[in-house]
Amino acid sequence: MKAIRYWRYGAPDVLELVTLDEPFAGPDEVRVRLKAAGVSPIDAKLRSGALQAHFSLAFPKIPGRDGAGVIDQIGEGVTGFSIGDEVCVAADPAGSGTYAEAIVCASSRVVKKPANLSISQAAALLQPGVSAWISMYRTATLSAGMSVLIHGGAGAVGSQMIQLARHLGLNVTTTCRAQNIDYVLGLGAHRAVAYDREDFGLLRHIDVVFDLIGGETHARSYQVLKAGGQLVYLTAMPFENQAEKYGVTVTRAMISDAPEALHAVSRLAAEGVLTPGVMATLPLAAAADAHRRFEAGQVTRGRIVLNMGDGG
Ligand SMILES: NC(=O)c1ccc[n+]([C@@H]2O[C@H](COP(=O)([O-])OP(=O)(O)OC[C@H]3O[C@@H](n4cnc5c(N)ncnc54)[C@H](OP(=O)(O)O)[C@@H]3O)[C@@H](O)[C@H]2O)c1
Known part of the structure; x- marks a missing residue:
């Protein structure tokens, strides 16, 4: 099979297109013939070595957190899936990734592909969807009518x-x-503040801020919250906790x-609540270009998706 892999941390140039033997599904695993892979920020951060303190990678590493394709092999003990099922894959960040024509992974990392999504959308669903769902359903305390500020709404x-x-009212x-x-x-946003033209720091009385940006954006988000408000963050370096002051x-x-999150996101997509953004599709062989575009700040309105369709 064709795959992208790297042997060491470094610039996008470390990504190479190679031909590898097919992996085989072991107990509790499935093999997915991948048709598309989403390119996530974490793929580039892992490749660069920026996350060495959090993840220890075994080299050579096939990158890629998100993928979509068809199950073509089922290991012993797997229930709930059949050969031919279209699925979305959430690959282990430290394990073998989705920039490949096939992946073997635990069946708990696979959910049925929502029928209403294209294969490219399906490859852009889970990693961002689970990040959004856990932030909103398992971290913040929300009820209908509350005001929220979401930083990075076009990501x-x-x-x-x-x-x-919007689904939560x-x-x-x-x-x-x-x-x-x-x-x-x-x-569905009611109001948008252009960070390159306006000052979001003038907002007031927000119930909950979701910070995906960090730095100065994080530091200035406290002042827009009402007393008793909540600041939920995914990225906030350098982090200075000003909760007590405000x-x-x-x-x-x-x-x-968590399987609970994977299933919730795929259900919400199937119901039409969540439609993942796809900015562009590129062939698998263009993985390094996709990482360069991300690092140049050129990725917006959703994921770049790598397509396996042309054989790489
Ligand atoms: N901790 C975790 O487990 C976890 C999980 C998921 C994501 N994350 C992190 O969360 C961040 C967002 O992830 P993503 O997948 O959504 O990335 P993404 O698709 O690359 O989107 C990033 C967005 O940030 C926006 N942005 C840049 N500077 C901004 C600013 N000053 N104010 C407001 N928006 C700004 C850009 O908006 P425009 O396009 O409008 O310029 C861009 O669309 C990444 O750093 C990612 O690594 C962390």
Whole structure:
């Protein structure tokens, strides 16, 4: 099979297209013939070595957290799946990834593909969807009518957060670059603040801020919250906890591929609540280009998706 892999941390150039033997499904595992792989920020951060303190990688490493394809082999003890099922895959960040024509993974990391999504959308669903779902359903305390500020609403996670927030009956303000205002309003945001033209720090009385940006954005988010408000973050380096000063709570959303979250996200997509963004599709062989575009800040309105269809 064709796959992308790397032998050491480094720039996108370490990604190489290779031909490997097919993997075989062991007990409790399935093999998925992948048709598409989503390119996530974590794929680039792992490759660069920026996450060495959090994940220990075995080299050579096949990158890729998200994928979609068809089950073509089922290991002993697997229930609930059949050969031929179309599925979405949430690959272990430290294990073998989805930038390949096939992956073997635990069946608990696979969910049925929502029939209403294209294969590219399906490959862009789970990693951002689970990040949004855990932040909103398992980290924040939300009820209909609350006001939320979602930073980075034009990104893959932020765009799914906007859709979930509308589903929950929240009043949604989001930040994005000026050229994406129509996009985030189209996703359901009530109000958009262009971070390259306006100052979100002038907002007030927000119940919950979701921070996907960190740094200065994180530091300035406390002042927009009402007393007793909540700041939930996924990324906040450098992190300075100002909760006591502002009388708010601050909580990091602990993202994992819990089966509960994977199934909830796929169900919400099947119901039409969540539609993942796909910015562009590229052939598998263009993985390094996709990482370069991410590192240049050129990825917006969802994921770049790598397609296996042309054989690499
Ligand atoms: N801790 C975890 O487990 C976890 C899980 C998921 C994601 N994350 C992190 O969360 C971040 C977002 O992930 P993602 O997948 O959504 O990334 P993404 O698709 O690359 O989106 C990032 C978005 O950030 C926006 N942005 C950049 N600067 C901004 C600013 N100053 N204010 C508001 N928005 C700004 C951009 O918006 P425009 O396009 O409008 O410029 C871009 O669309 C990444 O850093 C990722 O690593 C962490």
